[in-house]
Amino acid sequence: MTLLQTLPIVFVLTGLVFYVVLGGADFGAGLWQLIGARGDDEGKRIRDHAHHAMGPVWEANHVWLIFVITVLWTAYSQVFASTASTLSIPFFVAAIGIILRGGAYALRSGTRGLREQRRVGTVLSLSSILTPFALGLMVGGIAAGRVPVGNAAGDLVTSWLNPLAITVGLIAVTFSAYLAAVFLAADAVRHDDAEMEQAFRTRALISGVVAGLVAAAGLIPLHADAPHLFHELVAGQALPAAIVSVIAGGAALLLVFRRRYEPARYTAALAVAAVIAGWALGQSPYLLPGLSIEHAAAPRNTLIAVVVAVVAGGIILFPSLVVLFRLTLGGSLAAGESAADAPVERHPVPGAGSLVGRSAVALLVIGLGFLTLANPGWAHAIGACALLAFAALATRALISDAMLS
């Protein structure tokens, strides 16, 4: 097992941590729109608060899942194929949940009035429970060692319908609720909304305690279903991770209690990371029963390409993510004027000057010539580029004052 073979699984698990923390908060926000929001006025405020906090970021949060899946199938394709086929039922349920959730977000932008919003909110919330539960079932099924290598080689039902998997599903749901409540309480503080802060602080404390209890109770099915993992966690190489997760989880609750929401979020994220690391260490070096990282890993060239792609992508993405979060967390990037109300200089939009017109025609002729009359690949490349450049110039020339008046 080389470093190169291990790095992608580290990426996958890191992506999973981000998905649980960010995507989880997102699911949890949906859940809070359903539970405990009955009074018309308070209910509406809770829904609005959750929606405004999540609307801009849910897509970005969701892409972590795509990241996990694509890196997994590139670097350890057998693991992905075996898991998706044996656990096809929860995987499919998660897909349906994701469609409903995205659909509800799309719908929300058109709804007016309370009744409509409540109805959309209900769809959103149900799917917000369904998806983390189903994904949790999958993690539990893998941890229980019930996903053998091969095309639908495991039992299609008992692989996920077992105590351990169900416990992990419940943990996923309660944890999402907890993370969301902390996030929304922090958001309320930013908006100076004491009432919402209070509402979500209470929810955070309750769901945090429940999540902790479910996780503790999970040790029983873990012992029964995955004794090896259990022993690694309580006495083996995964023990440090288990300890960190317990401490961080407790500390996060304490921080919520003391209204220190931002640090509470990071501490809760640490707890999630520790749980996932514990699982990984407890199971290492096996990804699935009998399939070690070494045997599952793709050939060297592919691994190098994946690592390079992930690192390069990360360099571009993380700064962009920071901009997005800063923007949505209420700030503004340019104080004062904004695109919506700034005065703008007035210039006419002239049509095709003769130069633009002639260049467009020339590009069209070049494009047609190289693309249709010539045969070598480089000629086709020139031809296609010339045609696309023609399209850009021609469009620019046609969109002018003369046409738009």
Place this chain on the structure above:
Amino acid sequence: MVELATGVHRYLLEARQMQALSFSVHIPLVCFGIAFPVMVMTAEWLHLRTGDPLYRTLARRWTKVMLALFAAGVVTGTVLSFEMGLLWPEFTSVYGSVFGLGFAIEGFSFFLEAIFIGIYAYGWDRLSPRMHFLSGIPIVFSGFLGSLMVIAVNGWMNHPTGFRLVDGKAVDVHPFDALFVNSNFWHELVHMYIAGYMVTGFLVAACYAVARLRGRNGRYERIALAIPLTIACVASIIQAPVGDWSGRVVAENQPVKLAAFEGLGHTENGAPVHIMGIYSDGEVKYGIPLPHMLSLLAFHDPNHTVQGLDTVPANDRPPVNVVRFSFQTMVGIGSLLFVLAAFFLFVRLRRKRMPESPWFYRAVILAGPLSVVALIAGWVTTEVGRQPWVVYHDMRTAQAVTGATGVPVGYVTLALVYVALACAVAWVLLRLARAPLEEGT
């Protein structure tokens, strides 16, 4: 390659249909991811340049539409990525290391797109005008990059290179060569990218053409019609030569697919093209023959030899009539749209105005749905024409399919959920369209 136990292929047909359904929903949506940002930014650019608030109103209203369609594109795309494992685990398992990189990079481009769509949509009131305009550029770029990556995978499936198979495992893998140094990739990318502009442009234009025929013909509606229509018409003009290029690459790389396009049963010198008709027993019946045209179009030589379907065993041939009918549908619609576009550009350039005849606008209304039909027909041509192979000449679709038994249930469920999604999206779009103009500026 793994020989599968009997009984495993049971749900091949359903799996194929489920795949086709998922694509048919996703691909029209992603056209809006490819081309709509450019249209929104065109309106925003006009506002920056002229200071006319009408353009800003337009851009902001379109942004809401873009956001709703993006959400739908995201979730339907997610379903597709799940299906790589839900429906085709053998394919992913054996070849993931060869093509997976494309999707991994695609994942990053979606990230970029999701981030900047968030910044763009929610930044109208929070960014300076210039910064806001600039924040749109990564969206356009990632729309291009995303389609580039997916199509690189599809190009590779149609023309697999960059690996060797030993004992059912891919070895000697060169993912960059497989995906990007692939003679089947570039024409697909350019053709699909242009199709994105046609579909988005004609669909948006069709909405405002409806408004125009109903007598709503203010300056706002005229501008909202002119921008997408211009873009779609310019794209339609260049789509035809690009499609011809696609045909020639197929002739070179996938001669059996080409034979299916034209229903060419036997190898011929100076092969003809038939317009319409149906293929049976090795020839096209009831069609209008155009002698030597196939050799001329595919090889630029009226007497060139064209390989017939009979050069491969019957079970290596795709379903000819499906492929042929789809191909003819696409080319027929492409030609009609070309004529429509040429007329529009002629009136624009010679008369320096928009066409006035209501018939033109009725044609534009038709052009919207027709361009979607051409889009799907084109993909059916490519994908069904590739059958029975999932990886051309390397793995059969029947070998790739899942052994799980729930496929039919999944298929029906997905179909129902997609109907609901379609209704939801249609409802939102209608709502957004009916909002009074002052709102949302």
